[in-house]
Amino acid sequence: MxxxxxxxxxxxxxxxxxxxxxxxxxxxxxxxxxxxxxxxxxxxxxxxxxxxxxxxxxxxxxxxxxxxxxxxxxxxxxxxxxxxxxxxxxxxGGGVPMAPGELTVAAWNTYGGSVTPAEIARLVRETGADVVSLPETDAIAAAEVAGILDREGIAMAHDTVAAAPDGENIPTSILISRVLGTYRLDAGAGSTVGLPSGVWKPVDGSGPTLVAAHPMPPLPGATERWELGLAWIADRCRDPDVVVAGDLNSTVDHFSGLGIEGGMIGGCQDAAAESGSAAAGTWPVRLPVALAAPIDHVLVGSEWHVQGFAVLTDFDDAGSDHRPIVATMTRE
CATH class of the missing domain: 1.20.1280 (Monooxygenase)
Structure with missing residues (x-):
């Protein structure tokens, strides 16, 4: 030269x-x-x-x-x-074979109720999920899913948070296996801003705290509310016996700086990252898994060990713009 x-x-x-x-x-x-x-x-x-x-x-x-x-x-x-x-x-990593665990948790943003209750019930049936976080699923649909499953001998309780502070009326629902015992919404735990999230705790105190989460996306003009949502999730993850699931509108990149005591966000670890699947994309379904954004997550507190994680592609034609995810875990 x-x-x-x-x-x-x-x-x-x-x-x-x-x-x-x-x-x-x-x-x-x-x-x-x-x-x-x-x-x-x-x-x-x-x-x-x-x-x-x-x-x-x-x-x-x-x-x-x-x-x-x-x-x-x-x-x-x-x-x-x-x-x-x-x-x-x-x-x-783009995914590894699933391993069974003590607890199975799934999450699926159903795109404003575009997914039928029958398809959600199929997700529960095929994954054997004990807990299912359902952002953008209303109480009527959640009740229909529970009814379908009950007729099949799968007993699931359901609950819904309908709106978030200063936000839209886009609900978030949760299904919880009755085998885990009775759970009740902890209204004092609050919610993410803009879109609703909820915290459910076992009535007898014998099970994990469950969080169905759906913070705002990082769109122009909504970034501050998105960050507040991530901070709310990080606070929930101070509990070592917590499981968070949902559409977090974030990848593991965005969790950087939010971890404490070795956690990725709060004290939680990300199930996909722990199982070598953190590059497997969930949104939008029109993109292949290798190119889509991995923004749906299951997070676990320090009392839980991740056994496996998967992004499910068999539901790409079900009506949502998100792919469902499932994680298995056992107590440490």
């Missing part, structure tokens, strides 16, 4: 490398929950493809015009970003 092009190349490479680091690991400088950044890293697979295409185009320009300075430096930086994003996804 001629000397007069070496400096522009090095400057472009240095600047591009800094930008590549910010794209791959924005939590390294604390910008992972900023507007647009939060949205971009939710879809790491799409982001990597876009950066790869851009790297090829910039590299082609460098070769065609024989200008190996700025264009070549940028092409190399873009390629590094693609490799970095791919490495993150590879380390997080």
């Amino acid at each position: 001629p000397k007069h092009r070496r400096l522009p190349f090095l400057l472009a490479l240095a600047g591009g490398s800094v930008a590549a680091f910010l794209v791959v690991w924005p939590q390294g400088v604390g910008i992972h929950r900023l507007p647009f950044v939060a949205n971009a890293i939710s879809l790491r697979g799409i982001l990597a493809i876009g950066l790869g295409v851009l790297a090829v185009l910039v590299g082609a320009v460098a070769m065609w015009r024989r200008r190996w300075g700025v264009a070549a430096g940028l092409a190399l930086a873009l390629a590094a970003a693609v490799l970095g994003d791919g490495a993150v996804l590879l380390v997080r």
